[in-house]
Amino acid sequence: MANVANGARTARGLRPVRWLPGRPPPPDPDPDGPVHVAVRDLVKRYGDHEVLRGVSFDVLRGRINVIIGASGSGKTVLVRQVIRLERPDAGRIVVDGRDIAALDERALGPIRRKFGMVFQMSALFDSMTVYDNVAFPLREHTRMPERQIRERVLDRLAALGVEQAVAKLPAELSGGMRKRVAVARALVLEPQILIFDEPTTGLDPLTSRSVDELIVRTVERFGVTAVVISHDMASVFGIADHIHYLHRGRIELSGPPSVFLETDNESALAFLRASGVSPEALRRAAGRAAG
Amino acid sequence: MYIAGVTQPATHPGIGAVRRATRLVLAPANAVLAEVGAHASLLMQALYWGLRPPYRVRLWIEAMDFVGTGSLFIVGLTGTFVGMVFGIQLVDGFRQFGAENQVGAVVGLALARELAPVFAALMVSSRAGSAMTTELGSMRVTDQIDALTTMAVHPVQYLVVPRLLAGLVMTPVLTMLFNLVGLAGAWLVCVQMLGLDPGVFLDKVRWYVDADDLGQGLLKAAVFGFTIALIACRHGFWASGGAAGVGRATNRAVVQSAVAILVLDYVVTSLVTGQGAP
Numbered sequence: 001m002a003n004v005a006n007g008a009r010t011a012r013g014l015r016p017v018r019w020l021p022g023r024p025p026p027p028d029p030d031p032d033g034p035v036h037v038a039v040r041d042l043v044k045r046y047g048d049h050e051v052l053r054g055v056s057f058d059v060l061r062g063r064i065n066v067i068i069g070a071s072g073s074g075k076t077v078l079v080r081q082v083i084r085l086e087r088p089d090a091g092r093i094v095v096d097g098r099d100i101a102a103l104d105e106r107a108l109g110p111i112r113r114k115f116g117m118v119f120q121m122s123a124l125f126d127s128m129t130v131y132d133n134v135a136f137p138l139r140e141h142t143r144m145p146e147r148q149i150r151e152r153v154l155d156r157l158a159a160l161g162v163e164q165a166v167a168k169l170p171a172e173l174s175g176g177m178r179k180r181v182a183v184a185r186a187l188v189l190e191p192q193i194l195i196f197d198e199p200t201t202g203l204d205p206l207t208s209r210s211v212d213e214l215i216v217r218t219v220e221r222f223g224v225t226a227v228v229i230s231h232d233m234a235s236v237f238g239i240a241d242h243i244h245y246l247h248r249g250r251i252e253l254s255g256p257p258s259v260f261l262e263t264d265n266e267s268a269l270a271f272l273r274a275s276g277v278s279p280e281a282l283r284r285a286a287g288r289a290a291g
Numbered sequence: 292m293y294i295a296g297v298t299q300p301a302t303h304p305g306i307g308a309v310r311r312a313t314r315l316v317l318a319p320a321n322a323v324l325a326e327v328g329a330h331a332s333l334l335m336q337a338l339y340w341g342l343r344p345p346y347r348v349r350l351w352i353e354a355m356d357f358v359g360t361g362s363l364f365i366v367g368l369t370g371t372f373v374g375m376v377f378g379i380q381l382v383d384g385f386r387q388f389g390a391e392n393q394v395g396a397v398v399g400l401a402l403a404r405e406l407a408p409v410f411a412a413l414m415v416s417s418r419a420g421s422a423m424t425t426e427l428g429s430m431r432v433t434d435q436i437d438a439l440t441t442m443a444v445h446p447v448q449y450l451v452v453p454r455l456l457a458g459l460v461m462t463p464v465l466t467m468l469f470n471l472v473g474l475a476g477a478w479l480v481c482v483q484m485l486g487l488d489p490g491v492f493l494d495k496v497r498w499y500v501d502a503d504d505l506g507q508g509l510l511k512a513a514v515f516g517f518t519i520a521l522i523a524c525r526h527g528f529w530a531s532g533g534a535a536g537v538g539r540a541t542n543r544a545v546v547q548s549a550v551a552i553l554v555l556d557y558v559v560t561s562l563v564t565g566q567g568a569p
Contacts, residue, residue, distance in 0.1 A: 080437075083441055085437055085440055085441065105445065108443075109443045110443075112440070112441060112442070112443040113443050115441060116441070117437075117438070117441040119434040119437070119438060120434070121433055121434060123433060123434035123435050123437065123438040124435075125430075125435055125438075126429075126433075126435070136442070137442045140442065140443075140444050141442075141443065189442075
């Protein structure tokens with residue numbers, strides 16, 4: 001938890017946003033304001049099972065927003081609605097002032113180009129080389145000549161430290177390298193919002209920390225908004241500007257990491273302790289760091 | 292609505308049993324309807340996205356190469372042996388009543404109308420259809436299809452449309468090949484091994500097999516090829532459950548394709564000939 005004082009970074013001009021289930025959600029944000037994506041009263045059901053039961057939260061522009069919660073709490077389902085891989089049953093998803101919750105597939109095309117997504121298992125096209133994977137979005141959506149595509153692809157791969165793998169197939173890469181290539185592919189069309197689905201799952205601790213660094217550096221260098229789904233608490237407190245705790249289909253607690261150190265929300269505390277994080281120890285560490 | 296303090300009317304135990312029994316009885320029909328619905332939904336999406344740009348001609352050609360060129364050997368091999376076996380059986384049977392000079396006509400008609408489209412389609416299904424399901428299924432369970440969507444590339448347009456087109460175009464081409472090699476196989480056996488007159492054999496083929504017969508076969512092949520690709524794509528596109536799920540999807544796709552070929556064979560034959568319809 002070396003980076004427990006991340007709250008200080010988070011506090012740069014941003015007020016912690018907190019609301020509890022049962023209270024009315026806040027109004028839609030200003031499109032040019034600090035809120036990039038606003039989710040309001042989102043509901044998603046599969047048959048009789050209601051996974052999301054009125055989720056409301058804000059994704060802050062240019063920050064690392066982390067969604068935490070136990071396995072099966074609906075984190076991935078939530079993010080699949082936000083990027084509209086699925087259509088929610090109710091609620092609103094406001095991206096840059098436009099509600100995308102009910103848009104049809106054709107209208108979603110330009111909206112989706114604002115997003116880049118890095119999947120848990122990277123989801124690289126296994127029949128294509130690293131170069132072709134990263135070039136794919138450019139070939140699909142731009143009329144760039146191949147020379148320009150090559151420049152952009154090599155630039156992104158070099159920025160992420162995987163330029164040596166350009167001719168390899170995804171199956172020939174390690175987990176960490178696959179993740180980097182996936183980030184390069186997600187970044188190549190210069191999206192505004194980058195979503196990471198459990199980026200450190202299945203990686204060893206050292207590789208996990210290097211992926212954390214990758215996320216922080218990517219946000220700083222490319223100025224994107226990041227949404228990270230994770231239950232790796234070492235990673236969460238290392239990178240998060242803002243944390244949303246999802247529990248039983250609702251956001252139970254939202255705010256910068258410092259909010260989680262002071263909270264008396266029982267389920268959030270139980271989750272933190274079960275994840276091996278002691279808020280008391282974190283508070284002491286933060287106090288020592290400040291002193 | 293539940294109101295505290297007010298006794299709720301109890302459901303009669305018999306009603307629950309009737310509901311369960313009804314659900315059980317209707318389950319097979321429900322499953323069939325769900326399956327038909329899934330295919331129809333994918334077909335509608337494919338038609339909608341297939342007519343919209345961008346037209347990825349390179350992907351269409353790649354899919355046609357995979358279905359067509361990739362199946363040349365297996366279709367050629369099976370076609371040759373089907374023709375040879377059919378030749379032996381017909382000569383053996385027709386000799387019993389002295390009609391062996393009609394063998395060329397029967398071989399030609401059977402190949403053009405039935406054997407070539409059905410066997411070519413079965414080969415396409417087992418080689419290319421199963422590969423389509425496996426490839427799309429693997430892409431689905433490893434999030435590659437979702438990755439396409441997040442990159443604003445519609446997966447039906449990118450993955451399904453080229454495969455449907457390839458099935459529609461290349462199965463008739465393979466059927467023509469099957470006709471040729473089947474006839475060659477039958478000629479080899481009947482003329483070279485069993486001593487039929489080569490002139491009579493070929494003359495009967497020319498005399499009895501006309502463009503309508505070939506057209507009937509090609510129409511069937513196009514219907515079969517499109518259906519095989521649709522079934523293969525439907526099962527792969529919506530596969531779930533990891534590697535085992537992909538295996539199950541492939542298995543279902545191959546079985547359903549084989550059944551569909553035989554059922555559609557009857558339907559198309561009945562429609563084309565105007566006979567056998569209820």
